[in-house]
Each structure stands twice: as structure tokens, then as C-alpha cells.
């Protein structure tokens with residue numbers, strides 16, 4: 001009995017889904033999905049090689065310091081780093097005193113101790129990198145209705161994160177003429193900027209890195225657009241996971257120990273089983 | 286409860302004798318996973334995954350309980366508290382990556398454990414109850430993992446919760462009120478997050494309880510083995526300890542190497558980048574996908590794109606998705622071939638390797654892909670075969686198939702001959 005009910009139920013599900021297949025195939029054949037500009041012109045991120053790549057990778061502290069400088073002088077005009085504290089800068093090789101001075105160069109929201117009014121005050125090492133806007137409404141109003149996202153986790157929040165940020169920063173360009181010819185309705189709207197690395201090709205961020213020498217690096221490195229984009233991508237790789245080198249450095253001894261223990265376990269198992277004929281099943285497949 | 290030749294527990298030390306009288310816990314362990322439990326001598330490495338699943342459950346409970354000491358289940362701070370764990374808690378990153386990848390590896394292990402059962406006919410009499418409890422464990426695991434994924438309150442957490450609870454709204458009449466009741470609101474919010482946290486903490490202990498029943502039920506007939514022939518005599522078995530403790534120890538080592546490679550070197554490989562964006566009810570992600578271990582069932586859900594008479598497509602998809610797991614409950618009665626192991630079932634084996642396995646591969650792949658062609662059509666074909674396999678192919682194959690001759694016993698299969706087989710042959714010819 002159960003087998004007959006089973007066969008009936010199986011036939012029901014199979015026929016229903018095959019019916020969906022037939023209707024789907026019919027509509028795919030009669031009205032194929034139209035090509036979209038996003039599909040035709042979106043590009044995968046360029047290659048970016050950082051010192052932190054790979055199972056042995058670790059930070060290049062000079063590069064992170066340069067990236068921090070780009071963030072501070074350019075990106076922080078719009079973006080916060082709400083999960084990164086100023087004290088964390090010590091990990092980039094700054095001394096305690098330097099971090100204190102650096103923190104004081106930031107302005108963070110505060111409360112006036114005499115009146116209780118909200119005001120601003122110089123930063124302290126325990127503060128987090130603030131948003132320049134008092135709230136999301138103000139952020140959207142200042143940026144053509146888009147809120148500049150917090151950048152702390154940006155390189156983990158996109159596929160190929162570090163390479164994506166680098167490609168986005170160096171990818172702003174004129175809209176290709178073939179695109180406009182093929183998709184006249186896909187013209188970049190007023191106030192947005194064309195960038196083939198962005199998922200829907202047009203974003204509200206104006207190109208933030210526009211000319212060589214936009215920042216003057218403390219270590220004398222030549223600040224080309226490409227260099228600044230690489231450095232800030234490296235910095236944002238750090239902000240997304242400051243513990244990354246520790247993770248990899250822990251991983252190696254763990255794997256080494258496990259390999260050793262597993263070899264011992266294998267030898268123990270062989271030894272224990274040596275008086276029993278090994279499991280060999282007479283099967284012919 | 287065990288075979289007559291099982292070794293008996295005989296405590297020698299006064300302390301163990303004292304314990305044995307007052308609370309015979311050492312005796313329980315001795316008889317459950319010690320020298321007192323005889324096990325077929327010919328188990329292959331596919332039989333390691335039960336113990337590994339138990340280890341994964343333990344791992345999830347240990348990492349989970351510590352994570353819960355630092356996590357805050359409130360929609361305003363949940364995302365930030367997860368980052369606090371990653372950045373400020375000592376070894377917090379290891380706990381969180383360990384728990385997230387632990388869930389994935391738990392599913393890898395349990396999928397292999399289940400497919401071991403499919404191939405070797407582990408679900409057949411007298412082991413139906415072990416199998417049914419196993420399917421219950423699997424369902425509980427899926428519920429636990431789903432609710433756990435909501436806790437970090439990222440974009441995929443939020444939208445996954447919305448899509449999955451939205452499935453209930455497909456149920457006629459009571460669907461919408463049911464969804465609101467489950468979520469404690471019209472969309473996932475603090476009420477939903479709080480109850481998901483409470484249940485995510487509770488369910489693993491329920492699973493632990495069902496695992497105890499599962500193993501209790503297992504110890505009545507004992508394990509199957511690759512020949513599918515039941516244990517006949519002492520020469521067919523070896524004591525669990527030290528033979529299988531040693532073999533499971535080696536298996537555990539290999540498992541931990543793979544697991545740690547992910548935790549320490551590819552911790553986000555199995556996750557989705559969107560979950561590093563805080564939940565935002567106003568911004569829908571381009572592709573909403575669940576975690577990889579739900580992909581086959583998600584593919585089945587999305588395969589039903591056309592209404593069937595009066596049944597809307599969405600309801601059909603939900604019915605099919607739940608039925609895809611529920612059919613496993615009926616497997617012991619759908620497949621009534623008297624032969625257990627796939628090794629001796631030529632036709633069954635063809636359908637297993639060339640039907641079920643490729644179908645699962647396609648469903649895994651399509652469930653993670655975007656809902657566009659050709660993935661939808663591929664998953665439709667695979668879904669059709671999936672149901673045909675369990676509900677039509679297995680009942681028919683078990684009827685018409687001519688199995689290969691079975692060995693007399695496990696001993697004969699392993700050693701090439703078994704004295705007792707010769708004896709019984711002689712006895713037969715003497716009659």
C-alpha cells in the first residue's frame with residue numbers, strides 16, 4: 001500500500017515540476033530575457049597583490065600607515081570606521097604618544113560639561129573613527145540620496161574585497177559609447193558616476209582620488225592615484241580584520257600538531273589492527 | 286542487548302567497584318563504546334562519520350556557549366556585538382570562525398553519514414528506528430543552523446529569515462497569521478531575533494537528547510557493515526575498544542586537519558560577504574541565498590515555477606521542499622529489497638551512482654546559483670529525478686532486481702572462508 005501511495009506522490013511531484021520546466025522552457029524560447037547593461041558591461045575586479053595575501057601573508061606596516069593617511073585626508077570626509085578605535089593605530093607601528101596626538105587631531109561628537117549641550121571635542125585613543133554626518137538623513141542629503149557606508153568591514157562585505165575597493169577607486173571613467181548605443185536608456189543619471197566595477201554601474205560617490213599628489217606621504221612615497229588606491233585598500237583590509245596575521249600564525253602550529261598527532265594515530269591504528277586481517281570485502285565494483 | 290560473546294565489565298579497583306555499585310557510569314561507557322561492545326570487523330571509513338557527527342555537536346556546544354557569553358541578542362547591537370567578539374574578545378575570532386565553520390563541517394559529516402546509510406541500506410529492518418531518529422536529528426540541525434545564521438544580524442541573516450519565514454505564508458488561510466506569530470511581527474525584528482537566540486541555544490541540547498536515543502537504538506541490533514550480512518558469530522566482530530576507538534581517533538585527526546585549514550586560512554570561504562553588512566530592512570540584496578548546506582532543498586523550493594491546477598507555485602515549492610526530507614522517513618518501507626548493501630544490488634547501485642549522486646550535485650549547484658536560466662531548468666530536471674528516485678525507482682527496483690549472491694558471513698567475506706559455513710554446508714549435504 002505505502003509503495004502505491006509513494007509512487008503516486010512521486011509521479012505527482014515529478015509531473016508538476018516537469019510542467020514548470022515545460023512552461024519555463026516555452027517562455028524562455030518565445031520571450032528570451034533581454035540583455036541588460038549591467039550584465040554586458042560589469043567588470044570583475046582587477047588583480048591586486050598585498051603583503052597580507054596568502055597563508056603566510058602579514059601586514060606591510062608602511063603601506064598601512066600610508067593607507068591610513070589617505071583615509072584620514074580623503075575618505076573620512078564622508079565615511080566612518082565605527083568598529084576601529086583610534087587606539088588600534090598602535091598596531092600600525094605608532095607609539096602610544098603618537099596615537100594620543102593623532103587621536104587629538106580628530107574631532108568627535110561630545111557633550112559640553114557645563115551646559116549638557118551636544119558639541120564636539122578632540123578625539124581620545126578610546127574613540128572610534130566618527131562619521132562626519134550627524135545622522136543618516138544628513139548623510140543622504142549631502143550625497144545625492146546615498147548614505148556613504150561605514151568602511152570598517154568593506155573588504156569583507158564584497159566579493160574579492162580588497163581588489164574590489166582598489167578597482168572601484170581606479171575604475172571611474174566616461175560611459176563607453178557602445179554602451180549608450182546599445183542601451184540608450186542606461187545613461188548615467190545626473191549626480192551619479194559611471195564605474196564598471198560597481199554592481200549597477202552608476203554610483204553616488206564622486207571619484208575621491210582625482211590627481212597624483214593629492215596627499216603628501218610622510219614617508220616620501222610618490223602618491224600616484226594607483227598608489228593611493230592600493231594603500232587605502234590595504235588599510236581597509238586591516239580595518240576589516242586586524243587579527244588576520246594572528247589567525248594565520250596560530251594556524252600553522254595547530255596544523256603541524258594535528259598532522260603529527262594524526263600520523264601517530266594512524267600508526268597506533270595499524271598496530272592495533274595488525275592481528276586482525278584488514279577489512280577487505282569481497283566485492284566486485 | 287548485545288551479542289552473547291560481549292566482554293563483561295569486571296571492575297578491579299575498589300574505587301571503580303564502589304562506582305559500579307552506586308552509579309554504574311563506567312559500566313555504561315564500557316558497554317557503549319568500550320571493550321564490551323562487539324562491532325563488525327569489516328567497517329570501512331564511511332562508518333567514521335557517526336562518531337565525527339557526535340564530535341561536531343560537542344564542538345558546536347562548547348564554542349556556542351562561550352560565544353553566548355559575549356553576544357547580545359538585540360537588533361540594535363547584535364551586529365556590533367559580533368564584531369566585538371571578532372576584535373576585542375580574547376580568541377573571539379577563533380571561537381566565531383570555529384562555530385561558523387563548525388556548522389558547515391557538521392553538515393558535511395552528516396550528509397556523508399546519511400549517504401552511507403542510503404548506500405548500505407542502513408535504514409532497513411531491524412534499524413528503522415535508528416534511521417527515523419536520524420532524520421529527526423537532521424531536521425533539528427537544519428532548524429538550529431537556520432536560527433543561528435540569523436543571530437549576527439547581517440543582511441543575509443535578515444533577508445534569509447524573511448524569505449524562510451515567508452514560506453509559511455504560502456499555507457492557505459492560516460499562512461499569514463502563522464508567519465506573523467512565528468516572527469512576533471510583520472517582518473524580522475527584535476522579537477524574532479530574541480526568540481531565535483533562545484531556540485538556537487536550546488535546540489542543540491534537544492539534538493543531544495535525540496542522539497542518545499539514536500545510539501541507544503543502534504546498540505540493540507548493532508551497526509550494519511559493508512556486506513549487509515548480519516553478525517553471526519564472534520569471529521565476525523571485534524571489540525569497539527581498542528579497534529574502533531583507534532580507527533575513529535585517526536578519522537578525527539583527518540577531520541580536524543580539514544576543519545582547521547578552513548578556520549585558520551579560509552574562514553569566510555563558505556560564508557556570504559553580504560553578512561558583513563548590517564541588516565537593513567530598506568535594502569534588499571541582489572541575490573538572497575541561504576547557507577550552502579540548504580542549497581539542495583532551496584533548489585527544490587525554487588524549481589516549482591508554475592501553478593498546478595488550484596495549487597499556487599509557491600505552495601507547491603514549499604510542499605516539495607518539506608516532502609524532499611519527509612520521504613526519508615518512509616525509506617525503510619519504500620525500499621523492501623531483502624538485501625541491505627548496495628554492493629550486492631547491481632540495479633540499485635546504478636541508480637545510486639548515476640541517478641541520486643549526480644542529482645544531488647546538480648541540486649547543490651543550482652541552489653546556490655541565481656534564479657535564472659539555465660539553473661532553474663536544471664534544478665527542475667533534478668527535482669523530478671529526486672522524487673522519482675525515492676518514490677518510484679526504489680520501490681520498483683527492489684521488486685524486479687536480482688541481487689548477487691551474499692557471502693555466508695562477514696568472516697567469509699573478509700577471510701575468504703568461514704569454518705561455520707563449511708560446517709553448515711556439510712550438514713546440508715548430510716541431510
Ligand code: HEM
Nearest residue numbers: 332334335336338339402407416419420422423496508509
Ligand atoms: C547529530 C547528528 C548525529 C550523530 C551525533 C549521530 C551519531 C551516530 C553514531 C555515533 C552512529 C554509529 C557509528 C556509525 O555507524 O557511523 C550512528 C549510526 C547511524 N546513524 Fe547517526 N548520527 C547523527 C545523525 C544522523 C542522521 C541525520 C541520520 C539519518 C538521517 C542518521 C542515521 C544513522 C543510522 C541509520 C545509523 C546506523 C547505521 C549503521 O549501523 O549502518 N544519523 N549515528
